Amino acid sequence: MALARPIGILLAKELRTEFRTRELLATTLVFVLIVLVLFSFTFDPTSVESRRFGPGLLWLALLFAGSLMLHPSFTREQSNDTLVALRMAPIEPVAIIAAKILANFCFLLLAEILLLPVFAALYNLHILPVLGRLVAVLVLGTLAICIVGTVFAAISSQARMRELLLPLLLLPLLTPALIASAEATAGLFEEQPALAPVWIGVLAAFDTIFLTVTWLFGDYLLEE
Amino acid sequence: MATIAHAKNMQPSRSSAGEALATVGVALLLFASVYAAILVAPEERTMGLIQRIFYFHVPFGWSAFIAFFINFVASIAYLRSRAPKWDWLAVSSAEVGVPFVTVMLVTGPIWAHPVWGIWWTWDARLTSTFVLWVLYVCYLLLRTLIDEPERRAVVSAVFAIFAAFDIPLVYFSIWFFRTQHPQPVIGAGGSLDPRMLDVLLLAWSATLALLALLLVQRYRLEAMRWELDHLRLNLDRPGPEPQRFAAVGNKGGSA
Amino acid sequence: MQPGSPTPTPAKSAHAGDSSARHAPRGLGLEFVDFAKRYGPRFALRGVSLSMSPGECVALVGANGSGKTTLLKAAGLLIRPSAGRVSFSHVNANGAAADSGSGDNGAGSCAIKRSIGFVSHSILLYDELTAEENLVLFARLYGLDAPEDRARAALEPAGLAARAGDLVRNFSRGMRQRLAIARALLAGPGLLLLDEPSTGLDRAGQQWLGATLADLAAGGCTVLMSTHGAGETNSFVTRAIRLAAGSVVEDSAVSGDARAMLAAALAAHEEA
Helix, strand or coil: CCCHHHHHHHHHHHHHHHHHHCHHHHHHHHHHHHHHHHHHCCCCCCHHHHHHHHHHHHHHHHHHHHHHHCCHHHHHHHCCCHHHHHHHCCCCHHHHHHHHHHHHHHHHHHHHHHHHHHHHHHCCCCCHHHHHHHHHHHHHHHHHHHHHHHHHHHHHCCCCCHHHHHHHHHHHHCHHHHHHHHHHHHHHCCCCCCCCHHHHHHHHHHHHHHHHHHHHHHHHHHCC | CHHHHHHHHCCCCHHHHHHHHHHHHHHHHHHHHHHHHHHHCCCCCCCHHHHHHHHHHHHHHHHHHHHHHHHHHHHHHHHHHCCHHHHHHHHHHHHHHHHHHHHHHHHHHHHHHHHHCCCCCCCHHHHHHHHHHHHHHHHHHHHHCCCCHHHHHHHHHHHHHHHHHHHHHHHHHHHHHHHHCCCCCCCCCCCCCHHHHHHHHHHHHHHHHHHHHHHHHHHHHHHHHHHHHHHHHHHCCCCCCHHHHCCCCCCCCCC | CCCCCCCCCCCCCCCCCCHHHHCCCCCEEEEEEEEEEEECCEEEEEEEEEEECCCCEEEEECCCCCCHHHHHHHHCCCCCCCEEEEEEEEECCCCCEEEEECCCCHHHHHHHHHCEEEECCCCCCCCCCEHHHHHHHHHHHCCCCCHHHHHHHHHCCCCCHHHCCCEHHHCCHHHHHHHHHHHHHCCCCCEEEEECCCCCCCHHHHHHHHHHHHHHHHCCCEEEEECCCCCHHHCCCCEEEEEECCEEEEEHHHHCCHHHHHHHHHHHHHHC
16 A cells, blocks of 8 residues: 555656656746736836735736646546556556646646746845745645645546636635735745744645545545 | 336325425524514614624525535535435535525625625625635536536535535635735624524524525435436336337437 | 467567566456446446456457447446446465455455556557656556566567657557557456457557467466457457347357357448
């Protein structure tokens, strides 16, 4: 019942597949950039407002990006029925989902780290002094998006209107994670940067709860 | 088709008498609550007549929560046991819960407007309730987008479990957010006059009774649909002479 | 156990007998007990009860939509039954039959899955990976030692060694099918499930498949194969089962002549 091995094997496969084409990474990067730029047209980007709105907009953009780019996780497996091949293998079905969660997490986090300098420039934020804490918030928030997003990608791949369904299901459910991430990030760019323990707690609780729920009930999504 | 008609005639009539009684009972309770809310409850100091809508705004909300809790339990029970009745209960409780939340969301602004002059504030309870509403509307939407019954039951049950665990997180995070960025609050707390509490509890029992009634009706409907499906299936028995049934059920065991 | 396999030929045809045949365990026995599967208003399988002893080679015939694919998937533990169950048994070292379990619980079904190979309508391989990467992936998932070696060894007899480093996306139909078959044989299965495996194979490929299957059958592997009745692959078939509308309507173990059933199936298929 050792899950680490099959998760590792499948994670390597997911990473190899994506880095061969890099299409998902590229589209995610461009998408988030476009959203950030478009947002900046909706309010007057004086530095005070930027500092207040910037973090929230970043997380909103990431949420949108996630809900679009997590979709191929499972639809990619449909072309040659490869999901059947994985389900036939002597591994726990939840390992398949776990590997995809981790893979999506890696891509999204990578995209965020690449975007950080751009984000800092667009909204005149000083990220270097708070870099460590910022990365911590990014990690927890991205994990939230990827856990729920990957599971919901599995759900929506079995329904009609799947491209529309994933954002529809995902966005309301991620409300607590969005609020917590945005507030925690905003807190880091205040006059006195501080990492709000309550919001970190909410994110940690969110991640733990939904990882556990995925563990307990994820298998059922892959059945036939 | 003759078999189905026969089956319908076999429904005992005791249930329709019981149903009628129950419906009358619920109607009475509701009427009593409205009466109490309008005429019995004391006038609230600052808000006047419109405040009486509170006696429905809150109980519908509480009953909706109970409906969604039933949905949560039914979803887990379905995943563990795969007995269709749990899926019937899950869809029924969600379909009844959503209108109840809608009542709460609509009465909120109706109350707010005369009192504060605004239709909506992003106050914690209202916002959280809105997210709750969206989540369960999504649940129902998800169900309509999956055709195969067993997949639909399984997948929507998983979503329902996620939604249920999300609710406390939603309420907490929005509440805490609001303590940082305050907005006008609809129906701020404060102690409740005992007579108000009595009317509130009466109204709550009325909405609970309504919930139970609608739930049972919707559950029965789902059960009957299932029966119908089953009967139709069993009419098409395949085998060496499938033509025997060609005249009755032309939906064959598929070609 | 099989002695050393015959020398694989470099050309993309004929010879079977890769190293996996040498490692093939005695076959799995299979039993369906009143198995049913419905998808909404439609029963794909209904009241299927049949048993296969280890080492039997069974051909599954029937019209399209009669439930052959569903039966194969059920045998591969891919389907949750609406009723009934499927259970497995194997012949252990002493030659006595032992129950391997019904594939319901986690640990038991993992062990059974290790011994099952499946060739489906789809190729069950990743287009964006190379042939070798695909086989290494599955070798690892199935817990095989020296996965890279096993993968390369599996490519040879299928005639794909030269294309090991090419993306599967660029393979021809026949090559994809051959790779799919190689994948199914990778872990030396005790039960091999095939869904119309000759589709897409040219003459040489079919000969290779026939020889491979004959080898496996000789080594004791149980084979359940859906077929339309034509092809090289039928020489080793010992039993035929016909499905219609989700139920077993004819079984050569009962009615006698497997060859006749296959011929009838071929005739029906060519007519249709």
